[in-house]
Amino acid sequence: MTTSTAPTASLDASPDLTRSRFDDAMSTPQILFSFRGRVPRKVFWLYGVLGPLLVSVMLEMLLGIVGVSERRAEALTTALLIWPFTAVSVKRWHDRDHSGWWVLVYLIPVIGWIWTLVANGLLRGTRGANRFGADLTAAF
Numbered sequence: 001m002t003t004s005t006a007p008t009a010s011l012d013a014s015p016d017l018t019r020s021r022f023d024d025a026m027s028t029p030q031i032l033f034s035f036r037g038r039v040p041r042k043v044f045w046l047y048g049v050l051g052p053l054l055v056s057v058m059l060e061m062l063l064g065i066v067g068v069s070e071r072r073a074e075a076l077t078t079a080l081l082i083w084p085f086t087a088v089s090v091k092r093w094h095d096r097d098h099s100g101w102w103v104l105v106y107l108i109p110v111i112g113w114i115w116t117l118v119a120n121g122l123l124r125g126t127r128g129a130n131r132f133g134a135d136l137t138a139a140f
Contacts, residue, residue, distance in 0.1 A: 025139035032084040038095040040137040048088035052081045094132035095125030
C-alpha cells in the first residue's frame with residue numbers, strides 16, 4: 001500500500017466567498033456622515049466632488065421647476081450638502097495624517113479652495129496605518 005505525499009491545498013488559502021470585489025471598506029453612510037477614519041483620493045473625488053456636484057445640479061433644477069427662486073434653491077442645496085462634503089474632507093485630511101480641523105482652510109477664499117483641492121484630491125495619503133486608522137487605498 002502506497003501513501004501519497006503530494007501536498008494538499010490548505011482550506012485557509014480559499015478565497016473569502018462572503019465578500020465580493022464590489023464591497024466597500026466603508027459603507028456609504030459612514031463615508032457621508034461620519035468624521036472618523038480615512039478615505040483615499042478616489043473616494044474624495046467620487047463622494048466629495050462629483051457626487052455633490054451632480055446632486056446640486058439636479059436639486060437646483062428640481063427646485064427651479066417647482067418655482068423656488070434661484071437664490072433660495074442654491075442656499076437649500078448648499079445647506080443639504082455641507083455635512084457630507086465636510087465629512088469626506090475631514091476623512092481625507094485624516095488620510096494625510098492631519099487633524100480634521102484642517103477642513104477650515106477651505107474657508108479662505110480662492111487660496112483655501114485650491115489648497116483643499118490639491119491636498120485632498122491630488123496628494124497621496126500616508127502609506128500604511130496612521131493615528132486615524134488603516135490605509136484603505138487598496139480597499140476601494
